[in-house]
Amino acid sequence: MVNRExxxxxxxxxxxxxxxAELPPRESQTELLRELVGHLxxxxxxxxxxxxxxxxxARLLAAMTQEEIFQEATSVYDSYVAVLETGSVDxxxxxxxxxxxxxxxxxxxxxxxxxxxxxxxxxxxRSLFAKYQSDFEKLNRVLDAYEPAANRIANTVAVGFVQxxxxxxxQQQEAIRELSTPVLQVRERLLILPIIGVIxxxxxxxxxxxxxxxxxxxxxxxxxxxxxxVAAMDATVANHLVQTVEASRLLGATVIVTGLSxxxxxxxxxxxxxxxxxxxVGDLQGGIEQAERLLGYKVVLS
Amino acid sequence: xxxxxxxQGHVLIATIQAALSDADLLELRSALVHQVVxxxxxxxxxxxxxxxxxxxxxxxxxxxISHMIRLRGADTVIVGIQPDVAFAMVQLGxxxxxxxxxxxxEEGLAYLQHRSKTIN
Numbered sequence: 001m002v003n004r005e006x007x008x009x010x011x012x013x014x015x016x017x018x019x020x021a022e023l024p025p026r027e028s029q030t031e032l033l034r035e036l037v038g039h040l041x042x043x044x045x046x047x048x049x050x051x052x053x054x055x056x057x058a059r060l061l062a063a064m065t066q067e068e069i070f071q072e073a074t075s076v077y078d079s080y081v082a083v084l085e086t087g088s089v090d091x092x093x094x095x096x097x098x099x100x101x102x103x104x105x106x107x108x109x110x111x112x113x114x115x116x117x118x119x120x121x122x123x124x125x126r127s128l129f130a131k132y133q134s135d136f137e138k139l140n141r142v143l144d145a146y147e148p149a150a151n152r153i154a155n156t157v158a159v160g161f162v163q164x165x166x167x168x169x170x171q172q173q174e175a176i177r178e179l180s181t182p183v184l185q186v187r188e189r190l191l192i193l194p195i196i197g198v199i200x201x202x203x204x205x206x207x208x209x210x211x212x213x214x215x216x217x218x219x220x221x222x223x224x225x226x227x228x229x230v231a232a233m234d235a236t237v238a239n240h241l242v243q244t245v246e247a248s249r250l251l252g253a254t255v256i257v258t259g260l261s262x263x264x265x266x267x268x269x270x271x272x273x274x275x276x277x278x279x280x281v282g283d284l285q286g287g288i289e290q291a292e293r294l295l296g297y298k299v300v301l302s
Numbered sequence: 303x304x305x306x307x308x309x310q311g312h313v314l315i316a317t318i319q320a321a322l323s324d325a326d327l328l329e330l331r332s333a334l335v336h337q338v339v340x341x342x343x344x345x346x347x348x349x350x351x352x353x354x355x356x357x358x359x360x361x362x363x364x365x366x367i368s369h370m371i372r373l374r375g376a377d378t379v380i381v382g383i384q385p386d387v388a389f390a391m392v393q394l395g396x397x398x399x400x401x402x403x404x405x406x407x408e409e410g411l412a413y414l415q416h417r418s419k420t421i422n
Contacts, residue, residue, distance in 0.1 A: 212385030219405060243392040250388040250397070252381070252404035252413075 096160030183214035196229030228259030258287035351382030
């Protein structure tokens with residue numbers, strides 16, 4: 001009988017076996033947790049309602065309706081109790097990821113998610129205080145069993161939320177990077193590369209790579225780089241632009257740069273760029289017209 | 303390793319097929335300068351598609367080839383520079399200024415044809 005009780009927790013809560021082994025083998029930890037789970041199940045409605053009320057008081061999850069909060073609260077509560085019972089956080093991790101996927105697009109912040117989980121921990125701890133206040137010894141042991149598990153749950157939910165958020169950010173960065181440098185073919189052998197926004201050295205490098213690759217795959221002879229949407233440019237990037245023009249020439253393509261802002265014009269002159277190598281035209285329309293002339297196109301109005 | 307030089311109409315085509323030593327490059331230079339008049343060629347195309355490194359000696363030799371062949375009365379086009387080689391060359395300051403370049407052999411031939419038409 002004693003033997004069974006000592007090995008039982010290891011089977012049920014494999015992750016916590018170390019903590020359990022360190023504790024003296026008195027009244028079993030499993031039994032305490034089982035009693036705890038029983039208490040939480042019994043007072044499910046009451047505790048859940050108190051928790052939702054506390055969430056409302058703290059003005060957390062303002063982006064969600066009351067019914068939604070109640071629904072999510074129910075699921076969180078049940079998985080919370082399930083973790084205390086089984087000791088496995090796998091289901092909770094999956095649920096936290098799923099929840100994060102749903103609430104991140106609605107603008108729920110990290111502090112709100114962490115806040116509600118800590119509130120639940122608090123609500124449950126208070127109910128344990130109330131239940132065991134007569135038996136201080138037992139209260140201590142119950143809290144010893146409860147708190148590590150509760151901390152692990154809070155940790156799991158918070159980490160799940162942050163990871164999901166980071167995944168979304170990475171995905172968006174990737175999308176922005178791809179969107180930021182389109183190389184477009186407007187006519188046979190004529191590419192345009194519209195650049196919008198700030199160019200940092202990393203983006204400049206990527207731009208050059210995409211352009212040179214684009215020249216090769218589209219067999220371009222003329223490229224119009226339009227920088228109307230670029231407000232300013234530092235010396236490094238300006239030099240990089242000149243190098244891109246020269247590298248394109250080595251591939252046999254002529255580059256026309258259009259839409260230089262007054263600031264960029266001043267930068268280029270101040271750093272002493274050799275303008276003999278740069279073919280510049282005022283606006284994109286003029287650039288395309290000149291490119292068409294270079295390619296031998298003649299636009300005829302019919 | 304020797305570079306084969308082919309005659310195609312009024313054009314000589316030298317296709318570099320592997321990384322070349324400095325001696326090979328000099329040999330190529332003298333072979334082209336000799337043959338351009340012997341075959342009465344109007345243009346020379348040097349195809350560097352297979353070169354994945356272009357050092358300062360190689361690009362200086364290409365520059366010299368171009369200048370020498372101009373003195374012998376013909377034009378030179380360098381074709382097939384790889385995109386990353388091109389950017390590396392520019393960063394090293396090896397921009398092959400005032401030598402015509404083209405994407406590939408076909409473009410190079412078209413360039414020379416167009417040029418001989420405008421001259422005649």
